[in-house]
Amino acid sequence: MVTVQHLIKKEMENNPILVDILQQELVNISALALKLQPAITKEMGKDVKASAIGMALRRYASETSGNPIYQWKFPKNLEISTKSQIYEVAIEKSLGIKKILDHLFDSIKRQKGEFISFVEGTYEIVIFTNQRNKKHVREAIKEYTITSECDNLAYVTVNWAKITKDIPGIYYRLTRALAFKNISIQSFHTVGAEMIILFKEEVLVDAYQVLGNLLHNKTEL
Numbered sequence: 001m002v003t004v005q006h007l008i009k010k011e012m013e014n015n016p017i018l019v020d021i022l023q024q025e026l027v028n029i030s031a032l033a034l035k036l037q038p039a040i041t042k043e044m045g046k047d048v049k050a051s052a053i054g055m056a057l058r059r060y061a062s063e064t065s066g067n068p069i070y071q072w073k074f075p076k077n078l079e080i081s082t083k084s085q086i087y088e089v090a091i092e093k094s095l096g097i098k099k100i101l102d103h104l105f106d107s108i109k110r111q112k113g114e115f116i117s118f119v120e121g122t123y124e125i126v127i128f129t130n131q132r133n134k135k136h137v138r139e140a141i142k143e144y145t146i147t148s149e150c151d152n153l154a155y156v157t158v159n160w161a162k163i164t165k166d167i168p169g170i171y172y173r174l175t176r177a178l179a180f181k182n183i184s185i186q187s188f189h190t191v192g193a194e195m196i197i198l199f200k201e202e203v204l205v206d207a208y209q210v211l212g213n214l215l216h217n218k219t220e221l
Contacts, residue, residue: 185199
């Protein structure tokens with residue numbers, strides 16, 4: 001016989017994010033019960049009170065409280081670094097990328113502190129570099145359509161051990177922690193085992209603190 005408790009268990013198993021926030025007591029159970037009420041009522045084929053769903057949620061949370069969704073710790077001695085004054089621009093993908101690259105490598109001095117990175121996606125090409133190189137980039141892409149552009153960004157980079165890429169949810173824990181602190185991510189890239197997250201410069205200190213505390217296992221959030 002199908003019961004509300006069975007349906008709640010099924011819903012939780014299909015939505016591990018709900019399990020995560022439920023176990024950490026980060027969600028109002030009454031509000032979650034109201035959110036789930038239409039789906040549970042449909043499955044049961046009859047009206048189900050939100051109070052009954054709430055009771056089932058509390059029982060599920062109690063039964064799974066000893067089995068946290070994330071039992072692993074971040075590796076020790078992770079290298080975390082920051083850089084500010086970053087310019088990022090995205091253009092529509094074009095066959096002219098070699099022309100753009102040639103122009104930039106000819107015009108930007110490859111000295112200490114200078115960098116330029118490219119990410120080629122299915123529909124766009126993203127370029128990010130030192131803010132002072134903006135004029136060179138704009139000159140190189142003047143014939144192309146800009147889809148987005150951000151000045152004065154900053155980034156946090158993390159150099160992972162290769163094995164961490166096989167751990168489910170490793171990036172989610174970082175983005176979740178930032179979201180809970182109301183910190184927006186402007187761009188997110190991975191290059192091999194290196195992760196690069198770009199932010200508006202004014203939130204860099206807060207972002208670095210949030211990520212640093214999490215990656216050094218100083219918080220369970």
